[in-house]
Amino acid sequence: MAMPEHDTDTLRAFQTAQDGGPSMRLRAALAAGTTPDPRLIGELVERCAIEPEFYVRDMLTWALTRHPAPLTVPRLIAELRSERAQARSQALHTLSKIGDRRAWPAITRALLTDADEEVARAAWRTAAALVPEGGxxxxxxxxxxxxxxxxxxxxxxxxxxxxxxxxxxxxxxxxxxxxxxxxxxxxxxxxxxxxxxxxxxxxxxxxxxxxxxxxxxxxxx
Structure with a gap:
């Protein structure tokens, strides 16, 4: 089934913005959160893994929180297995902002003791936020x-x-x-x-x- 033209345009606009400067990428992330589009979730998560600017990553996280958790959480959990440290840390950070306890089983001991300090710190924050009663x-x-x-x-x-x-x-x-x-x-x-x-x-x-x-x-x- 073909993707509707307006959806194609939205996706293409976000992808095109990634070749621009930080301000352009920030605006693209803001637009993605202002008008949530499930087709952008994969692009947003992938961009989190490589975006060099903190404030742009923060906007990407915000944009992901604006999308339905049942769609974003599985994609973010999958990112926790990435070999790229930034992908793991940013996925953890975003999961902590979403606050969906279905992500709890994915916060493994390996993440809590990750050799990369940014990953470990994000894992600690996320685990403390999502730990179920009794855990x-x-x-x-x-x-x-x-x-x-x-x-x-x-x-x-x-x-x-x-x-x-x-x-x-x-x-x-x-x-x-x-x-x-x-x-x-x-x-x-x-x-x-x-x-x-x-x-x-x-x-x-x-x-x-x-x-x-x-x-x-x-x-x-």
Whole structure:
């Protein structure tokens, strides 16, 4: 069955815009979300995997959230198996924005421990948002294995994901405060502080944790 001419024009216009500059690509993504067209879903997802500009990717994500979840979610889940790190991270980010819990089984341990920090961070956010009731302890156990890893920004992302799971993470954090690795101890203490006082801020919490570890302690008595 032939594609209606107006649909063909919409698809062609979006494809043509991808050869232009960032402003043109941004307008194309905006148009795709303003007037949702299911025929564009594949193009939007594929573009997310290669788009170099953050603000254009953000608009692509918005455009995908404007389409029916039953159509977008399976396509995004398939993207989680991509060899391209940006494809995985952007698909995860978009799934977190859509908030459809049918995507939960696709958030695998491999994604939660991905070697690429952007992918791992997106997986933590998405998992914390989509975890079903009763699944928090298992998720927390996996996330706790990543304490101390990565940059300060990455550690903040992990702390936020752990904090979102609530008090179920506290026994894991307490255990981590006696870990032989000082990076793990610092991160665990800082995350505890954030849970106890969310307004304190991560920088203050990590500085306090560094002082505790420097004094040879784990969790303060």
């Amino acid at each position: 928090e302890p298992e998720l927390a156990a996996v996330l706790a294995t990543q304490l101390g890893c990565g940059t300060r920004e990455t550690q903040l992302s992990l702390s936020r994901a752990l904090a979102a799971l609530g008090t179920v993470v506290m026994p894991l954090l307490r255990a981590a405060t006696t870990d032989p690795d000082p990076r793990v101890r610092r991160h665990a203490i800082a995350t505890e502080r954030l849970l106890e006082d969310p307004d304190a801020g991560f920088e203050f919490a990590i500085e306090e944790a560094e002082r505790v570890v420097a004094l040879g302690g784990g969790k303060e008595e």
